[in-house]
Amino acid sequence: xxxxxxxxxILTLVILIPLLRPFKLKPLPMKPxxxxxxxxNNMPKDKALLIxxxxxxxxxxxxxxxxxxxxxxxxxxxxxxxxxxxTLLGLGLAEDALRTVVKEFNERAKTREDSIIYGxxxxxxxxxxxxxxxxxxxxESITKVFPxxxxxxxxxxxxxxxxxxxxxxVGIVVSISGSAIPMWYVTYAQTTFGVKVGAGFTAxxxxxxxxxxxxxxxxxxxxxxxxxxxxxxLVEKHFGKTKRRKATEAMxxxxxxxxxxxxxxxIGNIIYFKQRRRK
Amino acid sequence: MKVRFPLILCLLMGIIGMVAYYIPHRIVxxxxxxxxxxxxxxIFAFSLVLGVGSIIRHHWEKIKRKREFWEYSYVTLxxxxxxxxxxxxxxxxxxxxxxxxxxxxxxxxxTIYVNMAIPLGATMFSLLAYFxxxxxYRAFRARNFEAILLLIxxxxxxxxxxxxxxxxxxxxxxxxxxILDVPNTAAKRGMLxxxxxxxxxxxxKILLGIERGWLGxx
Numbered sequence: 001x002x003x004x005x006x007x008x009x010i011l012t013l014v015i016l017i018p019l020l021r022p023f024k025l026k027p028l029p030m031k032p033x034x035x036x037x038x039x040x041n042n043m044p045k046d047k048a049l050l051i052x053x054x055x056x057x058x059x060x061x062x063x064x065x066x067x068x069x070x071x072x073x074x075x076x077x078x079x080x081x082x083x084x085x086x087t088l089l090g091l092g093l094a095e096d097a098l099r100t101v102v103k104e105f106n107e108r109a110k111t112r113e114d115s116i117i118y119g120x121x122x123x124x125x126x127x128x129x130x131x132x133x134x135x136x137x138x139x140e141s142i143t144k145v146f147p148x149x150x151x152x153x154x155x156x157x158x159x160x161x162x163x164x165x166x167x168x169x170v171g172i173v174v175s176i177s178g179s180a181i182p183m184w185y186v187t188y189a190q191t192t193f194g195v196k197v198g199a200g201f202t203a204x205x206x207x208x209x210x211x212x213x214x215x216x217x218x219x220x221x222x223x224x225x226x227x228x229x230x231x232x233x234l235v236e237k238h239f240g241k242t243k244r245r246k247a248t249e250a251m252x253x254x255x256x257x258x259x260x261x262x263x264x265x266x267i268g269n270i271i272y273f274k275q276r277r278r279k
Numbered sequence: 280m281k282v283r284f285p286l287i288l289c290l291l292m293g294i295i296g297m298v299a300y301y302i303p304h305r306i307v308x309x310x311x312x313x314x315x316x317x318x319x320x321x322i323f324a325f326s327l328v329l330g331v332g333s334i335i336r337h338h339w340e341k342i343k344r345k346r347e348f349w350e351y352s353y354v355t356l357x358x359x360x361x362x363x364x365x366x367x368x369x370x371x372x373x374x375x376x377x378x379x380x381x382x383x384x385x386x387x388x389x390t391i392y393v394n395m396a397i398p399l400g401a402t403m404f405s406l407l408a409y410f411x412x413x414x415x416y417r418a419f420r421a422r423n424f425e426a427i428l429l430l431i432x433x434x435x436x437x438x439x440x441x442x443x444x445x446x447x448x449x450x451x452x453x454x455x456x457x458i459l460d461v462p463n464t465a466a467k468r469g470m471l472x473x474x475x476x477x478x479x480x481x482x483x484k485i486l487l488g489i490e491r492g493w494l495g496x497x
Contacts, residue, residue, distance in 0.1 A: 025442045057400030092392045264416040
């Protein structure tokens with residue numbers, strides 16, 4: 001049997017080397033990702049995209065690129081964006097994603113019209129607890145659930161929230177989470193108010209979400225790093241090159257790690273069959 | 280009365296929670312909104328106090344009785360008090376009631392979040408890759424027919440996530456999607472029905488006072 005230490009050492013190298021020197025990959029967008037992308041892409045101009053950043057730092061590597069790709073897509077299409085979180089630890093990550101993407105767009109902008117402006121193009125609502133309050137409350141009034149935004153501004157004074165009042169004005173809610181929060185959106189927000197829901201989650205949870213996609217309760221989904229990379233591919237295909245594609249870059253490491261795990265399983269089974277024959 | 284009152288309260292709140300879904304009348308809806316937007320938040324705030332209280336008591340007891348790994352309880356308690364102090368008096372950016380800045384370095388919640396919460400969380404999650412690799416090598420054996428089926432499904436789903444392989448065998452991602460969309464969904468749906476029925480019956484048992492585990496089994 002191969003020692004555990006050797007497996008760990010090889011895995012470290014297999015992940016680290018492609019992470020430092022990523023190779024070129026071209027992800028093939030699948031239907032669930034395409035469904036989400038084209039739904040957002042064809043959304044009416046007066047509808048907003050609500051992104052719920054429901055993950056904490058432990059799943060940042062896998063889920064953060066999804067939030068960034070969604071924000072880029074929305075800003076390219078000039079879709080109004082509302083960002084919130086149902087997990088306290090998601091606040092910093094949501095703020096980071098917004099700061100990164102807004103900076104990238106505003107560096108390129110030549111006029112005020114081209115720029116992405118807080119309150120006009122996007123708002124960061126922050127965090128509210130318990131989750132049931134914003135999940136159901138936003139169906140009646142977003143400003144009532146979030147009287148002040150993350151930065152302390154009164155939400156009823158923000159131009160965007162004077163147009164986007166509740167779920168009726170929201171085209172789709174995309175919940176990105178390492179837990180079951182997207183299902184809460186299906187259970188409470190969609191069942192009660194009929195708002196469309198999309199989901200982004202870690203690859204290990206993919207199997208849990210397919211029944212909801214199959215039933216039409218989820219409009220589309222992004223599963224793990226691959227889902228994020230496929231979304232980045234679609235954004236680039238439609239709107240041209242973007243600054244960085246973190247999910248696609250990380251796919252190099254995931255690719256080599258997957259191949260290594262497959263090889264390990266094969267080796268493990270060969271040893272197992274040899275031992276069984278000997279017995 | 281100590282048992283009967285919480286039981287009546289539980290039944291009452293359960294009925295109120297359910298009724299709002301079936302009666303769209305303004306009075307019922309307004310009452311439900313008020314309950315959700317005000318009462319629920321207050322209860323939640325109390326549960327936070329309860330949570331912090333029990334975490335302090337648990338770790339303090341552990342230190343006092345010198346139970347296994349009691350030294351780590353100091354880390355938990357010190358982290359808890361330090362973070363709470365910085366959060367309460369330093370604010371998000373170190374510009375709260377007490378200035379938490381030394382030169383250009385700001386010792387605030389954001390600093391703790393970026394320099395401690397993010398790396399610690401990422402480290403814990405990334406350790407999974409090592410356990411998965413080791414477990415796949417040691418435990419993923421084609422011992423019987425079911426295990427072979429599982430192995431084949433895992434190979435297809437894993438290989439479909441590898442873009443060069445997916446480009447090489449264009450049908451592979453679609454087979455992977457089919458596995459997730461059809462056999463997986465069928466099994467998951469069956470499980471979901473079972474779980475939901477279980478949740479419903481347990482909820483009813485709690486509302487009717489049959490299940491009293493939450494009252495300390497009284």
